[in-house]
Amino acid sequence: MTFDMIGIAGSALTVHRKWLDAVSDNLANMNNASATSGPAFQARYVEAAEGSDGSGVYVKSTQLGSAAGRIVYQPDHPLADANGNVKYPDIDMAEQMGALIIAQRGYQANAQVVDRARETYTAALEIGRS
Template structure:
């Protein structure tokens, strides 16, 4: 694998981890989104990653899977969106799971960024050797 190959593969990892970070941040931002029981709850988004076609091609986002539209019913009779029985619908998002995913996506992004930096430094060192 060449230095440019390493940069290309790491950049695909950066893209996937950025999409994952975007999905997790969207989920966390909407964890307290309340809806009427007649509406669907906010649907959490989950990134599906897959190996890119071909040898040493990296990874790609294969799709986005959405969570349950059912959510969870919470008794809040004082809420203006509450139904006749006093219930509202919240998304079925586990905050601790999302925080764990946030940390994993962040660390993956950092690792891929480090690969790009190391490959760039190696390329620059090779250019300096060639100039000597």
């Protein structure tokens, strides 16, 4: 049972780490301008799924946001088109910050589960040695 807890929590740690990576990538690129003729940076969204027989979770897929972006009038920008427009990713900072907090808390909770399971296993070994 202890090893099951470690395996399940370990799989959740991996999913939360990948979620944190995606959110941090989205936040780092949310102000990247591009020419209106090309695609905007596409936000990444991690989709998790339950493993078979309750064996934890895994990343089912990574979805990409819209490449349409949002058009902003910035005639002094080096990438501006003839009308003075550039394209920015359509990423909502508040949504991303909320996801960041949730992913971080999930990661911390699963790390504590791994620590408690390890402590339980160590205590059981100590009892067996006595």
